[in-house]
Amino acid sequence: MNSLTLGKYIPLDSIIHKMDPRSKIIGMLIIIVSIFFPSGWIGYGIIGLSVFVVVLLSKLNIKIIFNSMKPMMMMLLFLLFINTLVIKDGDLLLDVFGFTIYSEAIFQTLYITIRLFLMIMTTTTLTATTKPLDLTLGIEDLLKPFKRFGVPSHEIAMLISIALRFIPDLIEETQRIMKAQASRGVDLKEGTFKEKIMAILSLIVPLFVSALQRAEDLANAMEARGYSPGKPRTRYKVLKMKGSDYTLIVCSLILMVSMIVLSRMYA
């Protein structure tokens, strides 16, 4: 559980951490869109380099990015396996007893890996440098223009921030219940099938009971303090864009335009 780096906020003191969450979200969206353009190796090189600069500026340890790639490893290996079976274009690289691997299969997998890596690098940088609550504030603000079309931006933001707020609690609770049941002889690794089912039940049931209890407590506490979803609310923290924020947005826009140009050239 402690190795859970994906999407975790890492408190550091850097220019990226201090930026407005809105500009960071917009920047991330623009970069993700740019990744989707088939701009070739040069394009991906440029994107990679730009995101790398942002990571450097944010003082994050680059290891964190690689760690958050780890859960994808199995999926990518599986993809490589499927690709070698299906794609039969390009040069023949290997032929063992009729089992053939073509260069295009490797190429395609590498392509997807790089795209995925860039995307994870971008999103991890966003979540690692932005407090979950700031992130939801940013999302709420960005959704505001859509209120006219019936998008309940405030409710969505409240929902996300409550969900985010409960994640560490639930992780802690899970660990606590796991320990409590381990004291009663539960062993998740060993035992017969029936014992394993019981072991999992002994975790899930208390977890659900306490999650529901927490939800009810929170709802009561919010109501007791006069919260009502539809009402207009003022904010304790007012978001403000600075020079660095505009720089980030402009830079990512330039990046996207160059990717569009590059992909045209390839096509």
Next chain:
Amino acid sequence: MPILFENVSHIYSEGTPFRYSALSNVNLDITEGKITAIVGETGSGKSTLVQHLNALLLPTSGKVTVLDRTIISGEKPKDLKGLRRNVGLVFQFPEYQLFEETILKDVEFGPKNFGFEDSEKKAKEALKMVGIEESLFEKSPLELSGGQKRRVAIAGILAMNPKVIVLDEPTAGLDPSGSKSMMNLFYDLNKKYNKTIIIVTHDMEQVFAYCDEVVVMSQGQIKLKTDVKSFFKDSSLCKSFGILAPHLIRLKDSLIEKGFKIDEEVDSIESLVKIVSRQVKK
């Protein structure tokens, strides 16, 4: 064979920016067959310490010896089940760990996991010990009050008949008479069955009335380990740790301040009254 902590440190989330050193260089021996209280302000590392006793937490560095088992940092301990069967740990707010359909089944869960033949008998005995009536045995644990849930959870550990019983704030949030009967139960288990009892508590009256030894923790370190009698000889030692001494000790101290001569050990209000009235009559 005592329970031994040798140079034990525990660091949470080692290797991340969230790293937190909860125990640093703890050396402690806990005598078997006694009731030991562990006290200290919140966040001082009491719960972290006791979770090392049945290897729920492993030391980041150092060595823990419990019963005939030694747990050394960096080594993967074997046969944890054997250890956990003999060291029963009741968590802070254990009522959240209940999950079975009926109370009886929930209490049987532990003994069954450890392969007891007579788990039902053990469960019924344990439930009686904690004062849960037979009429409740088939009810769902979720229908009980908070205090009753706590008793059932404690019964769930007692049913395993462990040699060492570790309780993390077992009476927090119970009503006064409930906590008293709970403490009496632990006292009896110690006296009748010679169980080693380790209790984490904030209640000095309990420490004074029921415990043999006391361990004071602060900021992840052991500040003092002594027997309860010398700890509460007068209130000055408690005061030096920012702990409020039991009523009786404070009363005794103020009587001494007012000119009474009390040299004897005082363990109840009656004995104090006897001493004082003798001097008043003079």
